Amino acid sequence: MRSFVRHRLPPEVGVAIEPELDELGTRASGPLWDFQRADRLNEPRLTSFDAWGNRIDHIELTPLWREAERLAVHHGLTAHPQERQYGSWSRVHQFLLVHLFHPVTDVYTCPLAMTDGAARTLLAAGNPALIDKAVPRLTSRDPARFWTSGQWMTEASGGSDVGLSRTRAECRDGVWHLHGKKWFTSAATSQMALTLARPEGNGPGGTGLALFYLETRDADGQLNGIRVERLKDKLGTRKVPTAELTLDGTVAQLVAGTTHGTRSIEPMLRVTRTWNSVCAASFLRHGLGLAEDYAARRVAFGAALAAQPLHRATLDDVDAESAGAFLLAFLLVELLGRDEGGELDASEAALLRLLTPIAKATTGKQAAAGASELIEAFGGAGYVEDTGIPVLLRDSQVLPIWEGTTNVLSLDLLLRADLDLGLVALRQRIVQACSSVTDAELRLSAAASLAAIDHAIGWHRTTGDPAARQRGARQFTLTLGRALELALLVEHAGALAGTEDGHAARQACRRYRRLGADLLRD
Numbered sequence: 001m002r003s004f005v006r007h008r009l010p011p012e013v014g015v016a017i018e019p020e021l022d023e024l025g026t027r028a029s030g031p032l033w034d035f036q037r038a039d040r041l042n043e044p045r046l047t048s049f050d051a052w053g054n055r056i057d058h059i060e061l062t063p064l065w066r067e068a069e070r071l072a073v074h075h076g077l078t079a080h081p082q083e084r085q086y087g088s089w090s091r092v093h094q095f096l097l098v099h100l101f102h103p104v105t106d107v108y109t110c111p112l113a114m115t116d117g118a119a120r121t122l123l124a125a126g127n128p129a130l131i132d133k134a135v136p137r138l139t140s141r142d143p144a145r146f147w148t149s150g151q152w153m154t155e156a157s158g159g160s161d162v163g164l165s166r167t168r169a170e171c172r173d174g175v176w177h178l179h180g181k182k183w184f185t186s187a188a189t190s191q192m193a194l195t196l197a198r199p200e201g202n203g204p205g206g207t208g209l210a211l212f213y214l215e216t217r218d219a220d221g222q223l224n225g226i227r228v229e230r231l232k233d234k235l236g237t238r239k240v241p242t243a244e245l246t247l248d249g250t251v252a253q254l255v256a257g258t259t260h261g262t263r264s265i266e267p268m269l270r271v272t273r274t275w276n277s278v279c280a281a282s283f284l285r286h287g288l289g290l291a292e293d294y295a296a297r298r299v300a301f302g303a304a305l306a307a308q309p310l311h312r313a314t315l316d317d318v319d320a321e322s323a324g325a326f327l328l329a330f331l332l333v334e335l336l337g338r339d340e341g342g343e344l345d346a347s348e349a350a351l352l353r354l355l356t357p358i359a360k361a362t363t364g365k366q367a368a369a370g371a372s373e374l375i376e377a378f379g380g381a382g383y384v385e386d387t388g389i390p391v392l393l394r395d396s397q398v399l400p401i402w403e404g405t406t407n408v409l410s411l412d413l414l415l416r417a418d419l420d421l422g423l424v425a426l427r428q429r430i431v432q433a434c435s436s437v438t439d440a441e442l443r444l445s446a447a448a449s450l451a452a453i454d455h456a457i458g459w460h461r462t463t464g465d466p467a468a469r470q471r472g473a474r475q476f477t478l479t480l481g482r483a484l485e486l487a488l489l490v491e492h493a494g495a496l497a498g499t500e501d502g503h504a505a506r507q508a509c510r511r512y513r514r515l516g517a518d519l520l521r522d
């Protein structure tokens, strides 16, 4: 992160934000990490009824989550895109903070991602009444005014295929009421949500759905026709209160017309997938930090693990994956910030659209695989709960699932109307990243990156059979992501040549090349 800040950001921005990064980094690696372990056994609790039998559906959050909200508001984790203090670099500033915050706050980034996404969705829809009501709260730095938002899409009938949604919307006397069940709603304590429902009389599929805005409680604190049926008992993200909800006459407002709800909610997904990518890179870096520390202290067969060639190589491989994931995630962030500043040309805009699912899919898989390796690097201790290590694996495993699974993102990518334009832009970005390389070692990596992207583009052009395209979609997507990661590692190592970090960056690049960018099998 430090070398990225110093070499990628305009110097005045880097200098201005480093003290805040230092402050949050110090807190994350000390008091917050201690707090997280002390809070380990706490989980959100649902109380359905009060002592007198009244339905209350109250969810009590964990102490760390309450502190995480306070910190998130203090650091403006959803405010930066609105404040734009550093113009288009504000997104980078925001996500560098997120990168530090995420691994020690028990996935409080889940509600933050949806909150950030909801603000962008309302702004993109251009609904002035909802913008005035909600956006100042979603982006507030005042804890008393701050709201989080849920994103209620998944139903038991379908998560990937939300067009199967069964929630009905009926309009009575000009007021919309929603009826149905939402099967996965994380951040169930949010003050508002964006959700999909089918206005009565509309046809099937995503086009027949509309996007609705709702507030979860009325002015008296009563739930708005919502019952919290239960909290999910999950493998990981156990601090995230993911609920099953019944909507029984929930009052809601249309966000952008009575149809095309899946299209209207796209800005949400663009933002949450960016958060997902940064959180994936962040988990990897956090786990590596811990594993490196352990390797320096743990002695086996007469030497510290860190000094033993095979253990060193194992950690170095994860380090290379982690560095690639970081650079890919932050390229996405950079483009998102410039897009919001209206700075992208048509080719860069196509690259951003393509990169969002690619980065989410690539980094999600890297985080889950890397977390598994990092648990093993602690030996038995990595499997024992009160070390605080196992949670890394459980929580990383959600990253390839929510916000679109790897397969579903890959299939969507192949169906994009602007795929060819995006591929040209992606190739151009790889060429640009590799263009100024003179070092022979880095040139080998540049060539491997170009060979991988050309192989993927060739596969796309020559594979006509629809079933074969579907079977290869995942390898295609991950090859695009990995080819770009390798090119970004080349670029980064080139920029760092001659500095104290230059050698490590060059090593990471070489390791990544050996791990392989091209996953396509002909």
Ligand SMILES: Cc1cc2nc3c(=O)[nH]c(=O)nc-3n(C[C@H](O)[C@H](O)[C@H](O)COP(=O)(O)OP(=O)(O)OC[C@H]3O[C@@H](n4cnc5c(N)ncnc54)[C@H](O)[C@@H]3O)c2cc1C
Pocket (backbone or CB within 6 Å): 151, 152, 153, 154, 157, 158, 159, 160, 161, 184, 185, 186, 187, 234, 237, 242, 398, 401, 402, 403, 404, 405, 406, 407, 408, 411
């Ligand atoms: C902890 C957690 C929190 C969540 N929070 C929320 C939330 O707040 N709001 C929300 O709306 N949702 C939420 N979700 C739901 C999540 O987004 C969905 O689970 C996810 O999108 C997958 O949908 P599904 O569960 O219906 O799986 P399915 O769509 O049934 O998919 C099952 C498997 O089939 C694969 N698959 C599906 N279609 C195809 C195809 N055509 N070809 C090849 N493979 C295919 C998928 O990749 C997947 O591996 C949450 C999930 C989890 C685990």
